[in-house]
Amino acid sequence: MISRLDTTRWASVFLIGVATLGVTILVQQTGTAARVRGEPPTSAHSLPAVEIVETAGGLHQTLVRSGRHGQVVVYLSRFLHFVPVEGAVPERLNGFPIPSIDLVEVSSERVDPKNVLWVIVQAGVAREIIHVLPRQEYERRRSGITAGSPGIDLRPDSIVTHELGSRRTVQAKLPAPDEPVILGIDAAYLDGAETGETLESLRASGLRADLVVLNHSLDNPDVSDLGRDRLRDLAAAFEAAR
Amino acid sequence: MTDSPLEAATLTPGRFWVLCAVITLGGIILRMHGITQQPPIYDEVLAAVGADNYVEHGLFGPIMVDHPQWRSLALRATMQLFGSGAIGLRASSLLLGSITIPLLMLLIASLTRSRLAALLAGFSLALDPVHITFSRQAIQEVHTTFFFLAGVLLFVEGARRTETSWVAVLWPLSGAAFGLGLASKAHALFPLAMCGALSLWQATGKNRSPSLTALAVASFAVLPLSVYLLTFLPWFARGYGLGDWLFMQRALVESMVTHTGNPMDSMVDTTAALWFVKPFMGYGNFVEVGGTPMVTIAMGNPLVWLLVLPAAIFTLARRREDRGSMMLLVLFLASYLPLALTTRPVWVLSSLAVTPFAFGLVALAAGDVVRTGRQKIALGAFLAAVLIVSLLMYPMSVGKGWHHEYLRPLVVKFMPH
Numbered sequence: 001m002i003s004r005l006d007t008t009r010w011a012s013v014f015l016i017g018v019a020t021l022g023v024t025i026l027v028q029q030t031g032t033a034a035r036v037r038g039e040p041p042t043s044a045h046s047l048p049a050v051e052i053v054e055t056a057g058g059l060h061q062t063l064v065r066s067g068r069h070g071q072v073v074v075y076l077s078r079f080l081h082f083v084p085v086e087g088a089v090p091e092r093l094n095g096f097p098i099p100s101i102d103l104v105e106v107s108s109e110r111v112d113p114k115n116v117l118w119v120i121v122q123a124g125v126a127r128e129i130i131h132v133l134p135r136q137e138y139e140r141r142r143s144g145i146t147a148g149s150p151g152i153d154l155r156p157d158s159i160v161t162h163e164l165g166s167r168r169t170v171q172a173k174l175p176a177p178d179e180p181v182i183l184g185i186d187a188a189y190l191d192g193a194e195t196g197e198t199l200e201s202l203r204a205s206g207l208r209a210d211l212v213v214l215n216h217s218l219d220n221p222d223v224s225d226l227g228r229d230r231l232r233d234l235a236a237a238f239e240a241a242r
Numbered sequence: 243m244t245d246s247p248l249e250a251a252t253l254t255p256g257r258f259w260v261l262c263a264v265i266t267l268g269g270i271i272l273r274m275h276g277i278t279q280q281p282p283i284y285d286e287v288l289a290a291v292g293a294d295n296y297v298e299h300g301l302f303g304p305i306m307v308d309h310p311q312w313r314s315l316a317l318r319a320t321m322q323l324f325g326s327g328a329i330g331l332r333a334s335s336l337l338l339g340s341i342t343i344p345l346l347m348l349l350i351a352s353l354t355r356s357r358l359a360a361l362l363a364g365f366s367l368a369l370d371p372v373h374i375t376f377s378r379q380a381i382q383e384v385h386t387t388f389f390f391l392a393g394v395l396l397f398v399e400g401a402r403r404t405e406t407s408w409v410a411v412l413w414p415l416s417g418a419a420f421g422l423g424l425a426s427k428a429h430a431l432f433p434l435a436m437c438g439a440l441s442l443w444q445a446t447g448k449n450r451s452p453s454l455t456a457l458a459v460a461s462f463a464v465l466p467l468s469v470y471l472l473t474f475l476p477w478f479a480r481g482y483g484l485g486d487w488l489f490m491q492r493a494l495v496e497s498m499v500t501h502t503g504n505p506m507d508s509m510v511d512t513t514a515a516l517w518f519v520k521p522f523m524g525y526g527n528f529v530e531v532g533g534t535p536m537v538t539i540a541m542g543n544p545l546v547w548l549l550v551l552p553a554a555i556f557t558l559a560r561r562r563e564d565r566g567s568m569m570l571l572v573l574f575l576a577s578y579l580p581l582a583l584t585t586r587p588v589w590v591l592s593s594l595a596v597t598p599f600a601f602g603l604v605a606l607a608a609g610d611v612v613r614t615g616r617q618k619i620a621l622g623a624f625l626a627a628v629l630i631v632s633l634l635m636y637p638m639s640v641g642k643g644w645h646h647e648y649l650r651p652l653v654v655k656f657m658p659h
Contacts, residue, residue, distance in 0.1 A: 008407040009453035011410065012457055012460070013457055016417075016461065017460065017464070024484070027472070027474065027475060027478045030475060030479050031482045034479045034481045069480075088304060091284060094281050094529055094530070094532075095282070096282060096331075100291075100326070101291045102298070103291070103301055103304065164301075165490030165493045166490070
């Protein structure tokens with residue numbers, strides 16, 4: 001027989017259970033509801049929207065204007081474009097009141113080829129970044145990392161790290177996440193990869209994108225003309241396939 | 243109450259409450275005095291910016307990104323209420339820091355049944371320069387202390403009432419307080435783990451009870467985690483799911499455990515094992531205001547801090563039979579040893595995870611020693627000395643140490659070179 005005391009205790013346990021379930025559903029729902037995607041391609045053979053931009057600023061603007069939020073961004077480049085914007089809050093603020101500083105706005109104003117993907121995460125467009133590097137570049141970077149370095153998980157085919165807890169993966173192979181992604185291809189990637197080969201890898205990867213952005217990276221002096229020419233070829237190939 | 247005969251005769255309940263109020267009021271004055279004139283340190287500026295950006299965009303940073311986000315939620319709420327001036331930034335720390343003083347007195351009274359020990363512990367905390375410093379700053383240190391002390395007190399009171407319906411209210415409230423403590427800083431984990439273990443021990447002990455066991459698990463494991471999770475709601479609004487949250491938690495815990503300081507951190511006095519052995523250890527924050535250096539320094543009062551370890555040994559030797567005193571000792575050890583034994587730097591600001599229990603031990607030992615009228619006079623003289631030393635150190639807590647010649651030898655250590 002259950003005593004009155006037991007009933008009170010079980011009632012309390014029940015309420016805690018309900019509250020916990022409510023919190024769990026609330027946070028998960030908040031997260032998934034905040035993901036704003038574009039329309040995915042209607043069939044396996046059709047292509048998503050393709051945008052062509054000239055600079056890091058153009059890439060940033062295109063993604064922000066697209067209204068997308070909380071997506072996975074897969075970016076093909078020879079570089080990581082992930083240098084944090086420092087000094088958003090001036091050190092010499094010695095008095096009250098503290099001015100309001102919007103970190104998203106500040107970083108958006110300072111976007112450049114070195115930080116564009118970091119700014120895109122900051123802006124909330126991306127919740128996760130997958131950097132795809134040419135194989136040789138990936139191996140070079142990997143060999144420079146000491147096993148057991150804090151915050152870096154060296155996996156067989158990838159390097160997993162994070163920015164303030166948001167997952168970043170660096171790899172050479174094209175990924176196939178189980179959701180449509182924003183796919184960015186930088187001319188820097190094609191410095192070291194053939195257009196046809198890249199197209200073929202994209203087709204074979206099973207990667208689903210609801211937006212493709214091709215970045216000529218005219219503002220990046222480390223990108224060769226060859227890479228930009230190949231990106232033009234890639235754009236033409238996408239256009240022809242439509 | 244199990245006061246000594248002398249104590250029982252002189253410290254009536256009425257007098258106890260009056261003294262509680264006097265000590266609390268004194269503590270509030272030290273925390274509030276000149277608060278609007280104290281310029282913000284850079285940590286506070288960053289915390290204020292961080293609060294806005296956490297609520298608006300779900301962003302961590304630009305400061306203390308490894309720590310949970312209760313601070314940002316509290317700061318944002320008070321800035322909405324009072325603006326982004328000194329009060330808006332510091333209201334939550336001032337409030338929680340001040341309430342912690344009577345809270346500690348209640349906890350020590352509840353644990354040890356000694357009114358004198360309760361008052362002495364409250365007196366030590368009210369005058370503790372470290373607690374004063376951080377009650378006047380818009381960061382989370384005193385929030386954590388307040389919440390875990392509330393959690394312990396509610397646990398203890400619930401544990402005394404397991405045969406009544408009160409336990410079904412007090413333990414969940416305790417778990418919620420611990421959840422907010424965890425959402426302030428990880429230090430709350432140690433007393434939470436201890437109370438959780440004790441609740442299970444009680445529930446599965448002699449009068450084994452499935453309902454009490456379930457209540458213990460729900461209160462001290464499930465509920466704190468839920469409260470903690472809920473404080474990440476703005477972050478989830480960036481599109482993340484529970485899988486991402488687990489990844490983030492793992493990443494940030496790893497980052498916290500391996501943290502060795504930011505470029506701007508003062509790297510002096512970073513060994514927690516020396517807190518109660520080496521006098522004048524401190525944590526400094528430097529800013530320049532109108533060409534004048536301003537260094538706020540949180541530094542323990544050596545008259546109290548150096549008594550902590552002897553008091554712990556004394557308690558172990560003299561009060562082994564007293565469950566409440568032993569619990570206080572175990573709370574101290576459970577909170578202190580992880581910090582004392584770690585190999586990463588631990589700054590003096592983290593001492594607030596330990597000092598309330600440490601002050602409880604000192605107070606308990608002092609209360610035990612005082613038996614005669616003469617000893618009472620000696621205790622009075624000691625308390626006067628604690629008061630004087632704390633007042634002499636007070637300018638360092640409020641950023642004015644450099645203006646006092648006698649404090650410069652202590653302050654200079656924290657000036658950037």
